[in-house]
Amino acid sequence: MAKVKLIDVARFAGVSKSTASQFLNGRFDYMSKETQERIRAAVAELDYVPNPIARNLKATKTKTIGVVVRDITGFYSSRVIRGVDDYCKANSYNALIYNTDFDPETEAKSIEALYQLRVDGIIIASSGNNTQLISEYINKGMPIVHFQIENDGSEQNIILSDYKKAAFDATEYLINLGHKRICFVTQDFKNVNSRIERYQGYADALSKHDIPLDDNLVQRWDRETGFQTAPKDIIKSHAPTAFFTQHLPITVELLRGLNRANISVPDDVSLLGFDEVPMAEFFKVPITVVKQEPYSIGVEASKLLLNNIAKETNISHKILIPCSLEIRESCKAI
């Protein structure tokens, strides 16, 4: 393809490679105007495009970062990636995307692959099954920024939604509508802080309004097996007047369960979901949700990462991005 190299430009302009290189890097310190002009002309004439690979070889910086997500196709992940990508492109960086498909092993392989590619840093939504591996890479000097999931309380660079406040506000919204028996549906905590914090927000709101916390109303849901108790049975046994789901797939499955059992939202039971639901406006009942800002999270994550790369620091930052309550029609006052 492009075969014109620096030496050709230099020869054409009648200067040395070094001078041509200095010119191309904007260091005109000791260079006559004429020389500059001749090199500029040579570059234009020969249609010269520098080879970034050769450049990187010396620079050791690859101007590339890695992004490890669970599924690029998801509503949340794709928007995070867009934020990362926009910020990177604006700062002459490129982002390489790796899907883990929710598999910790694929996650480990992705991190290793990115290391071998010598990316300057990594942004990751980690499953939490590779903390050992990740700290090894951090110790080797690889800058890493987490997002979406906080797996434990250890110090790390991380960008998160303000889960606790969001869950608190959402729960309080339901309480203000008169709900007292609010069923909190979550994935198993498994030491994932991001999940525990939502629970705390929920518990705090109940406590503030003197509503006792009923453990029967804290339901667990699992990616593989789904609900442990079917929604209609939860209603039968524990009489919640509202569901507060903590994860889009939970919202979706709950909705399916309610539809199957002919339980109507919001007449029979209210529903408030964590995470925006695409196309909600066309739903039979448009769902009220806590909306995160994945694009902003992507931007902030890359801002932090590129900053750490540039400054070669790695002081742990935890940045919280506020959520907002998107009120639609799935919650009824009682």
Next chain:
Amino acid sequence: MAKVKLIDVARFAGVSKSTASQFLNGRFDYMSKETQERIRAAVAELDYVPNPIARNLKATKTKTIGVVVRDITGFYSSRVIRGVDDYCKANSYNALIYNTDFDPETEAKSIEALYQLRVDGIIIASSGNNTQLISEYINKGMPIVHFQIENDGSEQNIILSDYKKAAFDATEYLINLGHKRICFVTQDFKNVNSRIERYQGYADALSKHDIPLDDNLVQRWDRETGFQTAPKDIIKSHAPTAFFTQHLPITVELLRGLNRANISVPDDVSLLGFDEVPMAEFFKVPITVVKQEPYSIGVEASKLLLNNIAKETNISHKILIPCSLEIRESCKAI
């Protein structure tokens, strides 16, 4: 970060750089078993990771391709990218993603950026405003594969849904339900073959069933300005019994227009959309759609591209991926 280099491995094993390099590239032709073993041990002991940048410098292949899409966040694009990415990763390639945000100038810049990065090839959903530029790059020897949009009939490598057949089948489905006045809503053709073919599929189906083609029932829609005539006015003036929309945003906006005017689907009018609608099952009326296979399109596109890169051929291939009709509840027999 990793500072162990080939020369260190070579010294540790007591061989020359060349021998170590041969070993690492699996060329054991004239190398004793012991030597191999010593190098293997050295690599393990020193935890050596080859630098792909240095490697690429000589190889001239970057093992990277570029993907230019309009919005990585979209339902269709994100799935294409996932297909591309999976296929690339499986073949030791990496994909760099560039968003154009529907802007032809950003598209041009993306192509140039990818060229400068010396990607081995490009997969693109082009706006059609850069055909000149794209053929320049093709002439320079850059392998390019198109998808999603065929801008004119010129020879090129391209992967598309079988638009004509899909539109024919969908129209015939409506006709079999008794519809004779089917309003075809499309973006302005603007020499975009992919749009014209859908129209032809529609026209062919009408013709096969001896239904005259009424030009009033071919409506244009535009990304910036929306409908030229509001859906309710189209109904008032031309009495269609069904709408067949050619693009997800059109489906969405039509649905909004019908909702606003309190026109009920499918009781007052039927609706069939091109492109899958996320979360359709929860819609007030689940929409019947023509479903494309974006993941397969991504896989096929990268398969073709990597093949062309490897074989250094560039014979034009046009590959059609079949669509399927996803029948839900928005079309009523009359």
Next chain:
DNA sequence: TAAAGTTACTAAACCGGTTTAGTTGATTAA
């Protein structure tokens, strides 16, 4: 007026690999 700076360059080392063209000692064929 000689030493010390400046200016405007260049030669050569370097980044970390791959590859080509040898080299050496042992074995085989003429």
Next chain:
DNA sequence: TTAATCAACTAAACCGGTTTAGTAACTTTA
């Protein structure tokens, strides 16, 4: 017995830039 072949390596050139250490000519300062 000597040339040819071969196995098992190595030295050095090369990929295309960046950077360091000079150098030569000219100007300034003590």
